[in-house]
Amino acid sequence: MDRLSKxxxxxxxxxxxxxxFFGIAKSPPSLNWDEAALGYNAYSILKxxxxxxxxxxxxxxxxxxxxxxxVYSYVAVPFIKAFGLNEISVRLPSVxxxxxxxxxxxxxxxxxxxxxxxxxxSSFLVAAEPWSVHFSRVAFESNLALMFFLTGIYLFLKSxxxxxxxxxxxxxxxxxxxxxxxxFPLAVLSFIFDPGSLSRFASSSIFSHYPASLxxxxxxxxxxxxxxxPVNLFVRGTPEPTQHIxxxxxxxxxxFLLLVVGLYxxxxxxxxxxxxxxxxxxxxxxxxxxxxxxxxxxxxxxFFFLSLIIAYGLYRILNKYTAVPVLVxxxxxxxxxxxxxxxxxxxQERGNWQYGMREMAQALTKYxxxxxxxxxxxxxxxxxxxxxxxxxxxxxxxxxxxxxILSPRNSFNFDKYEFRDIYWDKDKDLKNTLFIGPxxxxxxxxxxxxxxxxxxxxxxxxxxx
Amino acid sequence: MLTTPPVELSEVLLLESLGIHVGPLILRLSGIVLLLLxxxxxxxxxxxxxxxxxxxxxxxxxxxxxxFFTFQCTFLTGILILTIKNKKLLFLLLTLAVFVYLQKNIxxxxxxxxxxxxxxxxxxxxxxQKIDFLATNxxxxxxxxxxxxxxxxxxxxxxKILKHFVSFFDFEQTASPSESYAITRLSGxxxxxxxxxxxxxxxxxxxxxxxxxxxxxxxxWLVLFMISLLPxxxxxxxxxxxxxxxxxxxxxxxxxxAIEKLLTVKKIRLVLVVLALFAAFExxxxxxxxxxxxxxxxxSESYFYRxxxxxxxxxxxxxxxxxxxxxxxxxxxxxxLGEIPANVSFQNFDLIKEAxxxxxxxxxxxxxxxxxxxxxxKKEKDESRTPIIEKINGExxxxxxxGESLWIGYQK
Numbered sequence: 001m002d003r004l005s006k007x008x009x010x011x012x013x014x015x016x017x018x019x020x021f022f023g024i025a026k027s028p029p030s031l032n033w034d035e036a037a038l039g040y041n042a043y044s045i046l047k048x049x050x051x052x053x054x055x056x057x058x059x060x061x062x063x064x065x066x067x068x069x070x071v072y073s074y075v076a077v078p079f080i081k082a083f084g085l086n087e088i089s090v091r092l093p094s095v096x097x098x099x100x101x102x103x104x105x106x107x108x109x110x111x112x113x114x115x116x117x118x119x120x121x122s123s124f125l126v127a128a129e130p131w132s133v134h135f136s137r138v139a140f141e142s143n144l145a146l147m148f149f150l151t152g153i154y155l156f157l158k159s160x161x162x163x164x165x166x167x168x169x170x171x172x173x174x175x176x177x178x179x180x181x182x183x184f185p186l187a188v189l190s191f192i193f194d195p196g197s198l199s200r201f202a203s204s205s206i207f208s209h210y211p212a213s214l215x216x217x218x219x220x221x222x223x224x225x226x227x228x229x230p231v232n233l234f235v236r237g238t239p240e241p242t243q244h245i246x247x248x249x250x251x252x253x254x255x256f257l258l259l260v261v262g263l264y265x266x267x268x269x270x271x272x273x274x275x276x277x278x279x280x281x282x283x284x285x286x287x288x289x290x291x292x293x294x295x296x297x298x299x300x301x302x303f304f305f306l307s308l309i310i311a312y313g314l315y316r317i318l319n320k321y322t323a324v325p326v327l328v329x330x331x332x333x334x335x336x337x338x339x340x341x342x343x344x345x346x347x348q349e350r351g352n353w354q355y356g357m358r359e360m361a362q363a364l365t366k367y368x369x370x371x372x373x374x375x376x377x378x379x380x381x382x383x384x385x386x387x388x389x390x391x392x393x394x395x396x397x398x399x400x401x402x403x404x405i406l407s408p409r410n411s412f413n414f415d416k417y418e419f420r421d422i423y424w425d426k427d428k429d430l431k432n433t434l435f436i437g438p439x440x441x442x443x444x445x446x447x448x449x450x451x452x453x454x455x456x457x458x459x460x461x462x463x464x465x
Numbered sequence: 466m467l468t469t470p471p472v473e474l475s476e477v478l479l480l481e482s483l484g485i486h487v488g489p490l491i492l493r494l495s496g497i498v499l500l501l502l503x504x505x506x507x508x509x510x511x512x513x514x515x516x517x518x519x520x521x522x523x524x525x526x527x528x529x530x531x532x533f534f535t536f537q538c539t540f541l542t543g544i545l546i547l548t549i550k551n552k553k554l555l556f557l558l559l560t561l562a563v564f565v566y567l568q569k570n571i572x573x574x575x576x577x578x579x580x581x582x583x584x585x586x587x588x589x590x591x592x593x594q595k596i597d598f599l600a601t602n603x604x605x606x607x608x609x610x611x612x613x614x615x616x617x618x619x620x621x622x623x624x625k626i627l628k629h630f631v632s633f634f635d636f637e638q639t640a641s642p643s644e645s646y647a648i649t650r651l652s653g654x655x656x657x658x659x660x661x662x663x664x665x666x667x668x669x670x671x672x673x674x675x676x677x678x679x680x681x682x683x684x685x686w687l688v689l690f691m692i693s694l695l696p697x698x699x700x701x702x703x704x705x706x707x708x709x710x711x712x713x714x715x716x717x718x719x720x721x722x723a724i725e726k727l728l729t730v731k732k733i734r735l736v737l738v739v740l741a742l743f744a745a746f747e748x749x750x751x752x753x754x755x756x757x758x759x760x761x762x763x764x765s766e767s768y769f770y771r772x773x774x775x776x777x778x779x780x781x782x783x784x785x786x787x788x789x790x791x792x793x794x795x796x797x798x799x800x801x802l803g804e805i806p807a808n809v810s811f812q813n814f815d816l817i818k819e820a821x822x823x824x825x826x827x828x829x830x831x832x833x834x835x836x837x838x839x840x841x842x843k844k845e846k847d848e849s850r851t852p853i854i855e856k857i858n859g860e861x862x863x864x865x866x867x868g869e870s871l872w873i874g875y876q877k
Contacts, residue, residue, distance in 0.1 A: 214746060221665050222641040230634035253627045256634070267676055293637075329623065335615040339597055339607070347600030453602050 005116050009106055009123060016102040016127035019338070020095040020136040025087040028138060029346040030355045032242055033382040035139040036389040037063045039090035042076035044395035052388070054399040059174065064382050065408050071175040072141045085392050090139045097147040098136020101304065102127045104150045109308050111157055112276050115315060122311035128334045130237075131250040131296060131303045133341065138242070145176030146300040149183075157275070178286035178298040226294045227284035227302060230256050241352035243296045245337060246344050250296060250303055252333040254326070255310045262313025280305045354380045356458040359450045360436060361390030363461050367447060368416075368434055371463065375430075377422045377437030378459075384412035384419060428464060435462045470759045471767035473533040474792065477800045479570065489801065492535055499538045500531040506545035507714055517721045523748050524717060526662040528755060530710050537710065540566070544711050548689065560695050560711060567699040567708055578698040581625055586618040632702045633694070633709060640665040660762055662706060664747050666740065667720050674719025677726055690715040765859030766792050769871050772857045773828055774801035776873065777809055780826070785809045788829035791863040816851050821876040827851060832867030834874055841868035851876050 001009075031039065041051045041061050051058045051070070060067045072093065079089040102123050109115075109122035126132050135143040152168030159165070172179040226232060234256040237244040244250070251259075266273045283302035287295055296303070314326065357380060364387070368374050376383060388398060393415075401414040412419040422441040427433070435442055436450075442460040450459040472489050480487060487495070504521040508514035521527055531538050540563050547556045568579070593616060598606050607615070642659035663671075678686055693711035700708050727737060754761050760768055773787055777798060787794050787809060795811040814827060816834050821827070827834070831841035835848040842856075851874035859869045 225636045229636035234631045235628045256631045332620045343597040343600040
């Protein structure tokens, strides 16, 4: 690696970190409930060594009875210690993982293609591609798991040893469910150590939806191909509202042509690149075992390996004639992505992110002290976690309430907080109560109105004496 | 059974514009003859004919096209002949002719490339910049230079065309449109009227076939394939089955190449037998549904045209008023019956507001008999002033809040 390459790579890494970190508290416009849960559990572990339900140093978090892998929360602990419990601390592990993945793209491409230029192109593309940018700006366990998984695979390819690569692969399997299936024997191990960790699979598995074997085979095949469907990858993206940047697929449309070129040249030398093809083909396997159709979070390794092939395609066609048009289209695409990311997403898509919960919690903090009871009506699922997160509720105190919560839980109430619909005709007779809910549920002069940045009323705060 | 799938409205309009009358049965038989001819021509691309012949014959896309777009399939015949004879220039000219044909015959609402005009692009760009501005609560706007690079007409036009091209490679629309729609609304298509164009197992075979063909025969087929894709730019993505049909021979060519290659590997013959059985189930299931359950894949309107025509044919002594609310019923009934009977008139009636004639039969949507809304089927007895004597069940609400079925009412 010469000096120029080092400078270029450093520049790409700085760019990657910058794009991932800039405005991270504002876009996406709010934490979603999974991020809030990971953050609050990290806070709880930091303060008490236990998760929100009082389980000591857990491998998986019960959370919303979905038993999230706990590694992300552990990784977030030092950031929360350093910067406090906020959006930046929760998302920072993902930002850093995303930046490391850019470096890994360079290393993998160097390993597979043995060309410095192709390796640099790979790292640049991964730094700027929609899938990588988006998953690195949100606290997705899958992004952290991808970093561990790729590190493990890379170390194995380089050293052909098992201990250190094995450590990273185990870590990846403990970080996200998909990697458990990719590193299959580890799924068995994790089940032995922590049976709850696989309960999520039982609920989302495709096998319970297709009792007939022929239908099941067809369902598996169709799902498998959906992950290679160019329209999903390059144009349409996913219907999952929090897993894409609006107006973009997982890649730029132009990259489809580069993928075809890359595949064309790599197939000519199939034997030489069989490891890359193997990794590509097995990557969607964890995702097809679940009910969802095109679910990007479960196939990040696939996107990574596709990026390498795309980069190889670009490397093969890049010459003095193609460089300018390709660069113009790519730069225009990247700028478009950034405007989508920083303007369009927080504005147009705020409904898909639990926008308003932070603002509501702030209002609550201001008015709650003088009331014995607080009734909250919100259409957001799992509302309690936002309250815990944004009010930085003492974890030790919450564990006193949570230890008795049955599974599945039928109520989110704790302390003086009640989460339910407000019936004002009846509820107005309650004494010394603070109400927070939509305008339609509180037809009364409010003490405060929670508004969004355009001045639209999100919640009303009303009280009874 | 052959005439169970309803005739496509566009086919009837085309016949009318040509001044030809071909009845539904003759039209279907012509389609089948053409399908057999094209299957034969396709098999000529190979040394041994049976395998390619059957692959072409049973393919969902070819069956669909030859059933609903019979005339268009003559272009496919031309393309096959020119491919066999290796006439590349004529091939290109015929593709362009198809482009022009489709441009003229597809409804303006669904056209694609002709809508990419500077004015439309400018509107879109302005709209997008407006959103960016509103997103900052009108406090910040990107510098003009950045906006010029980010949002400009040539790049937007290129982006649209490229996206349209990539959208064609859609495995959901190709192999499992209904299922993917049911689960995720992913396909972005309406739930009805979407045909699988290929069986799911054909996709890996085609990809494998492309790889073999590239290695053994070079880029010859790929070039022809790319040329034959030109007509997809005529119309929106949802009309791909109609606009991209010239590529069928190439896709099936690669599939056949792949199967022939696999058949030479003795070690996997048992696997192939199992897969062939799986495939046979798929093929049988598809053709059974296609010829016996048209409501599964067609919108109710084409089914209703046929049902109204049958009812009118059986009741030639009655005065009938047929709705025109959901489509050109006059044209379709005229087509099915050869002419419009004298006892039938067509109008967009509203029996809640209008006075009914005496001794008249009315055929229309429930919302034309009772006040429109939800669950109209239950309101028949209480609200309809005109007694309902018969109902034809449908599966889609063709007009919002007008109900799913077709009612026949009689006013004494």
